[in-house]
Amino acid sequence: MAIVEVTIVPLGTGSTSISSYVAKCHRLLKEEKVKYQLTPMGTVFEGDLDEILMVIRKIHEVPFNEGAMRVSTSIKIDDRRDKKGSIEEKIKSVEDKLE
Amino acid sequence: MAIVEVTIVPLGTGSTSISSYVAKCHRLLKEEKVKYQLTPMGTVFEGDLDEILMVIRKIHEVPFNEGAMRVSTSIKIDDRRDKKGSIEEKIKSVEDKLE
Amino acid sequence: MAIVEVTIVPLGTGSTSISSYVAKCHRLLKEEKVKYQLTPMGTVFEGDLDEILMVIRKIHEVPFNEGAMRVSTSIKIDDRRDKKGSIEEKIKSVEDKLE
Amino acid sequence: MAIVEVTIVPLGTGSTSISSYVAKCHRLLKEEKVKYQLTPMGTVFEGDLDEILMVIRKIHEVPFNEGAMRVSTSIKIDDRRDKKGSIEEKIKSVEDKLE
Numbered sequence: 001m002a003i004v005e006v007t008i009v010p011l012g013t014g015s016t017s018i019s020s021y022v023a024k025c026h027r028l029l030k031e032e033k034v035k036y037q038l039t040p041m042g043t044v045f046e047g048d049l050d051e052i053l054m055v056i057r058k059i060h061e062v063p064f065n066e067g068a069m070r071v072s073t074s075i076k077i078d079d080r081r082d083k084k085g086s087i088e089e090k091i092k093s094v095e096d097k098l099e
Numbered sequence: 100m101a102i103v104e105v106t107i108v109p110l111g112t113g114s115t116s117i118s119s120y121v122a123k124c125h126r127l128l129k130e131e132k133v134k135y136q137l138t139p140m141g142t143v144f145e146g147d148l149d150e151i152l153m154v155i156r157k158i159h160e161v162p163f164n165e166g167a168m169r170v171s172t173s174i175k176i177d178d179r180r181d182k183k184g185s186i187e188e189k190i191k192s193v194e195d196k197l198e
Numbered sequence: 199m200a201i202v203e204v205t206i207v208p209l210g211t212g213s214t215s216i217s218s219y220v221a222k223c224h225r226l227l228k229e230e231k232v233k234y235q236l237t238p239m240g241t242v243f244e245g246d247l248d249e250i251l252m253v254i255r256k257i258h259e260v261p262f263n264e265g266a267m268r269v270s271t272s273i274k275i276d277d278r279r280d281k282k283g284s285i286e287e288k289i290k291s292v293e294d295k296l297e
Numbered sequence: 298m299a300i301v302e303v304t305i306v307p308l309g310t311g312s313t314s315i316s317s318y319v320a321k322c323h324r325l326l327k328e329e330k331v332k333y334q335l336t337p338m339g340t341v342f343e344g345d346l347d348e349i350l351m352v353i354r355k356i357h358e359v360p361f362n363e364g365a366m367r368v369s370t371s372i373k374i375d376d377r378r379d380k381k382g383s384i385e386e387k388i389k390s391v392e393d394k395l396e
Contacts, residue, residue, distance in 0.1 A: 003139055003140065005139075005140040005141075007175070009306070009308065009369060011306065011308065011310075011313055011315065012310060012311060012312045012313035012314070013308075013309060013311075014309060014310075014311035015309045016179060016181050016308055016309035016366050016367035017192075017309070018308065019189075019192035019193045019196060020196060022193045023193050023196035023197050026193065026197055027197065037139070038190060038193060038194070039138045039139075039140075039143065039190075040102055040104075040136070040138075040143045040145075040186040040189045040190060041102065041104040041138075041141075041143055041175055041177065042104075042140075044138065044139045044140055046139075049255075049258075050255070053251065053255065057247075057248070057251065060247075060275065060277070064277075064279060069278065069279050069280035069313050070276075070277065070278045070279070070280065070313040071275070071277045072274070072275065072276055072277075072306060072369075073273075073274075073275040073277065074175075074272065074273070074274045074275070074371070075272070075273040075274075075275070076106070076140055076173075076270070076271075076272045076273075077258065077269070077270065077271040077272070077273070078140065078268075078270055079258070079262075079268065079269045079270075079271065080115060080267065080268045081262060081267050081268070082115050082267035082268065087139040090118075090139045091137055091138075091139060093116075093118035094118045094121045094122050094125065094137060095137070097118060097119060097122035098122050098125055098126065108207070108209060108270060110207065110209065110211075110214055110216065111211060111212060111213045111214035111215070112209075112210060112212075113210060113211075113212040114210045115209055115210035115267045115268035116210070117209065148354075148357075149354070152350065152354065156346075156347070156350065159346075159374070159376070163376075163378060168214050168377065168378050168379040169214040169375075169376065169377045169378070169379065170374070170376045171207060171270075171373070171374065171375055171376075172373075172374040172376065173272070173371065173372065173373045173374070174371070174372040174373075174374070175369070175370075175371045175372075176357065176368070176369065176370040176371070176372070177367075177369055178357070178361075178367065178368045178369075178370065179366065179367045180361060180366050180367070181366040181367065201337055201338065203337075203338040203339075205373070214377060214379050215390075217387075217390035217391045217394060218394060220391045221391050221394035221395050224391065224395055225395065235337070236388060236391060236392070237336045237337075237338075237341065237388075238300055238302075238334070238336075238341045238343075238384040238387045238388060239300065239302040239336075239339075239341055239373055239375065240302075240338075242336065242337045242338055244337075272373075274304070274338055274371075276338065278313060280313050285337040288316075288337045289335060289336075289337060291314075291316035292316045292319045292320050292323065292335060293335070295316060295317060295320035296320050296323055296324065
């Protein structure tokens, strides 16, 4: 089970706003089966690593399809093989220790 | 106004779990004035960049205080000067475009 | 043409040293055709994005093959479509402006 | 001893090129005492963590001084307390294992 955060940023578009690109990525994600969650600094996926990387590869193209000529994409993989884990469990395991 | 994501990972601790370190960081954050939010892949701050960096510098020490001898900390700064912005607004500006 | 930096870090191995894992990744890279360069904070690739991601997927498994149970892999993609570009040219384009 | 990689990217500048910003950052670094090295994906520093973070805070402002209104800066800290370490030693410790 992998939990993966991705941030996709087009460079040189002439606008400081990137929400329209992120929204277009998320429209594409609605067609996909993988579990994901929007956060203030990226989109976090949970599931099979290869399925997630395939989806990320697709959304990496979105800014180019919208006319961008340079894209900076950062991917952070947290791949744990000693337990199944989930997005909710990662948060819960910290919050439980704060009670 | 800056929005900053930080991930703090101790290396070589002999355990795959890092939630206890994250929880200790968050106990320290409760004493600080800066706004923050736990996400599945890190902690996101919102506010004055210098205040945020000072708090991050403090929590970077937490794993060392718990006996770790090597810490990998990644900090991602989204610093926008053309509008005030907030964690909620970054999310809303994407979600509004998905309706 | 994409230039991609990857950092692969095993968690919970009980040792602060990760050079043996990096060396094993690089032994595997010697069998691959993709261009790469070791830097103090990762390995930088240059070439076709899909070929690079396939190689990264392979080396992401190396720490698991060595007994690690959790791996944090970060991938930073600089994908430029307005010019071919190269690792050397990215450095040169900065150094030329410093003369 | 910390080894830190920083990448500073202005958003919305209307040009895909960022080498002029990187060059201006490096002109500022020439006035500083900290050890640094340009790599294809960022600039790697070696030295006292607090000194390095102060210098990074300065160069984070460079794109704003050049008219950018949004800057994405990523900082990756490798902070090791069990040995002194250096940029060269990190590379050598991998290369020695490849002979």
